[in-house]
Amino acid sequence: MENYECIDLQNVERVSVVKFKDNRVMDPARIEKLGQELMALVDDVDNDNLLINFENVKFFSSAAINKLIVLEKRVRANGGKIRLSNLRPEVRDLFSYTHLDSIFKIDEAQAESLKSFASDR
Amino acid sequence: MAFPSDDKKPMINGQKNTQQELWRFDKRIDSEPDNCAKIIETLLVQLESFGWSNRDSFGIHMAMEEAILNAIRHGNQCDPEKQVHVKIEICHERFYSQVTDQGAGFRLCDVPDPTLEENLDNTCGRGVMLIKNFVDQVQYNEAGNSVELVKTRSK
Numbered sequence: 187m188e189n190y191e192c193i194d195l196q197n198v199e200r201v202s203v204v205k206f207k208d209n210r211v212m213d214p215a216r217i218e219k220l221g222q223e224l225m226a227l228v229d230d231v232d233n234d235n236l237l238i239n240f241e242n243v244k245f246f247s248s249a250a251i252n253k254l255i256v257l258e259k260r261v262r263a264n265g266g267k268i269r270l271s272n273l274r275p276e277v278r279d280l281f282s283y284t285h286l287d288s289i290f291k292i293d294e295a296q297a298e299s300l301k302s303f304a305s306d307r
Numbered sequence: 308m309a310f311p312s313d314d315k316k317p318m319i320n321g322q323k324n325t326q327q328e329l330w331r332f333d334k335r336i337d338s339e340p341d342n343c344a345k346i347i348e349t350l351l352v353q354l355e356s357f358g359w360s361n362r363d364s365f366g367i368h369m370a371m372e373e374a375i376l377n378a379i380r381h382g383n384q385c386d387p388e389k390q391v392h393v394k395i396e397i398c399h400e401r402f403y404s405q406v407t408d409q410g411a412g413f414r415l416c417d418v419p420d421p422t423l424e425e426n427l428d429n430t431c432g433r434g435v436m437l438i439k440n441f442v443d444q445v446q447y448n449e450a451g452n453s454v455e456l457v458k459t460r461s462k
Binding site: 213244255274275276277279284285 | 341368369372422428434437
C-alpha cells in the first residue's frame with residue numbers, strides 16, 4: 187500500500203474509508219496531488235466501495251470537486267460505489283447548489299454509509 | 308505581487324475587531340492564480356476579526372475564489388500584461404466586493420447550465436453558479452468584465 191500525502195485510508199467493514207488530511211482543500215498544487223492519490227487509491231485497494239468522510243473538511247474548492255467527479259466515474263466503471271459522509275452544512279450546500287448530490291450519495295454520518303454499503307451487498 | 312504591510316496585519320492581536328468599523332481593500336493583481344490565494348487568506352482573517360460565522364465565511368470564500376479565478380483565467384486568459392482589480396469592503400454586517408478584469412467580458416446566457424444532468428461533470432459554468440448561490444446579490448456590468456458581490460451577515 188502506498189503512503190499518501192493528502193489522504194488517510196482505513197479499511198472498515200470491507201469499505202475503504204478516505205479522509206482528507208487538509209482542513210482547507212484549496213491549494214492548486216495540493217488538489218492536483220489529491221487527484222493523483224485518489225486515482226492511485228482505486229487501483230490500490232481491493233474492494234470497490236469507497237466512503238469519503240469529510241469530518242476534517244472546512245473548505246472544499248470547486249477544483250477539488252472536479253477530482254471527486256473523476257474519481258466517481260472511475261469507481262463506477264469498476265463496478266464500485268462511492269458515498270460521502272460527515273459534511274459540514276456549508277460543504278453540504280456546495281453539493282446541493284451544484285446538484286452534485288444527484289451523483290454522490292450523501293449520509294449524515296459514517297455509520298449510516300457503512301450500513302448502506304452492507305445492505306447493498 | 309506584494310501587499311503593503313498594513314494589509315497583512317489588519318487584526319488587532321487576533322482579537323475580535325471592535326475598533327475598526329470598516330475594512331477596505333483595493334488592489335490590482337497580476338493574472339496569476341496564486342495571487343487569488345493571497346487575497347483569500349487576507350479576506351478570511353478579516354472576516355474572522357469582524358466576527359463572521361464559518362458558514363458565512365465559507366460562502367464568501369467560495370464566491371470570491373470563483374470570481375477572482377474566473378477573472379484571471381477566463382477574463383484575462385492568464386495574460387501577464389493584464390490585471391484584475393479587486394475591491395473589498397467588510398464591516399460587521401455587510402460584505403461587498405467588485406472584481407474587474409481587462410478581458411472582453413462574457414454574457415451570462417452563454418454560460419452552460421452546470422446543474423443540468425448532461426453538464427454535471429463539466430466544470431464550465433459551475434463557478435458562476437456557485438457565486439450566485441453563496442452570496443446574496445450578484446451584479447455583472449454590461450460589458451461582462453466586472454462583477455459586484457454583496458452578502459449580508461446571517462442572523
